[in-house]
Structure formats: structure tokens, C-alpha cells
Amino acid sequence: MFRQMSRTSGSGCYYLNSMSPESQEMYLRFDQTMRRSPYRMSRILARHQLLTKIQQEIEAKEACDWLRAAGFPQYAQLYEDSQFPIDIGAVKKDHDFLDKDLVEPLCRRLNTLNKCASMKLDVNFQRKKAITLA
Incomplete structure (x- = not known):
């Protein structure tokens, strides 16, 4: 096709x-x-990137809200202070006293924040690279 x-x-x-x-x-x-024309294509790509960024921010906010509600505000604060990505293995060791049913959702939210943080780093790296090439 x-x-x-x-x-x-x-x-x-x-x-x-x-x-x-x-x-x-x-x-x-x-x-x-x-x-499509280069101008139209650039608009389509910009819209796609904006939607991806908005979706990423929504996922990160929901994960931070869940972390605060579940009693883990320190991880939400770390994310807001741009101290992500963090090691999930270390988190599991720190919270080994918790039931598996609570550790799994915690790790899932932290993985979401790790992914969002790494995507932010990728975007910033591409912008810096584009600026230095220009």
C-alpha cells in the first residue's frame, strides 16, 4: 500500500x-x-507532536495524583522537580514491606513517569541539537 x-x-x-x-x-x-505541501505537512506534524505532548502531560498528572492519594507524595515531588527517571528496583527494595497488590500499581505509575520524563529529555535533546546545527 x-x-x-x-x-x-x-x-x-x-x-x-x-x-x-x-x-x-x-x-x-x-x-x-x-x-502534501511542506507547509501543510509541517502543520500536521506539529499538531501530532502537540497532541502527544498533551497526552503525556495528562498521563503524568494522573500518575502524580494517584501517587499522592496512595501515600507516595515523595515520588510525585521528585517528578515535579525533574529528578526522574528513577530506578524501579530501588523503589521495590525500599517498599518491600508492602503487599504485592500495592507495589505493582506503584511501579506501573513510576514507569509511566519514567517514560514521560525520558520523552521530555528526548525532545529537549532534539531541540538543542537542532539549535546547534542551525
């Missing part, structure tokens, strides 16, 4: 290098004859 295109400058995609790998994949999914 989709034709695979190379990522070279000869394919007419002169601005692919400035995109994130996820954005490049999205751009390259379109068939060459149906490809």
Missing part, C-alpha cells in the same frame, strides 16, 4: 534532516503522488 522511499536529499525531502525520526516516518508514509 505504501511505497518505501529512501531518506536521501535526492527524494525531494530536503527538510527531512530537521525532523525527528518519528516525524520522518510519518512523512515518508505518504505516497509521493499524494504527498
Whole structure:
């Protein structure tokens, strides 16, 4: 259904290098004859990135709210202070006195925050890289 295109400058995609790998994949999914203008495509990609960021923030807020309600406000505070990602194994050792039924949801929320924090770091790294290349 989709034709695979190379990522070279000869394919007419002169601005692919400035995109994130996820954005490049999205751009390259379109068939060459149906490809949108660069301006429209950049708007679509920007909207996609914004929606991803909003979803990420919602997940992080829900995880922090759960942590506070469950009696683990220190982890929510660590996330808000940008001290994530944290080691889940160390958390399990710190809370070995808890039942497995409570440790599993705790680790699930912490994994969500770790994922959100690493995505934030990736975005900041790409921005810094783009600024230094410009």
C-alpha cells in the first residue's frame, strides 16, 4: 500500500534532516503522488507532536495524583522537580514491606513517569541539537 522511499536529499525531502525520526516516518508514509505541501505537512506534524505532548502531560498528572492519594507524595515531588527517571528496583527494595497488590500499581505509575520524563529529555535533546546545527 505504501511505497518505501529512501531518506536521501535526492527524494525531494530536503527538510527531512530537521525532523525527528518519528516525524520522518510519518512523512515518508505518504505516497509521493499524494504527498502534501511542506507547509501543510509541517502543520500536521506539529499538531501530532502537540497532541502527544498533551497526552503525556495528562498521563503524568494522573500518575502524580494517584501517587499522592496512595501515600507516595515523595515520588510525585521528585517528578515535579525533574529528578526522574528513577530506578524501579530501588523503589521495590525500599517498599518491600508492602503487599504485592500495592507495589505493582506503584511501579506501573513510576514507569509511566519514567517514560514521560525520558520523552521530555528526548525532545529537549532534539531541540538543542537542532539549535546547534542551525
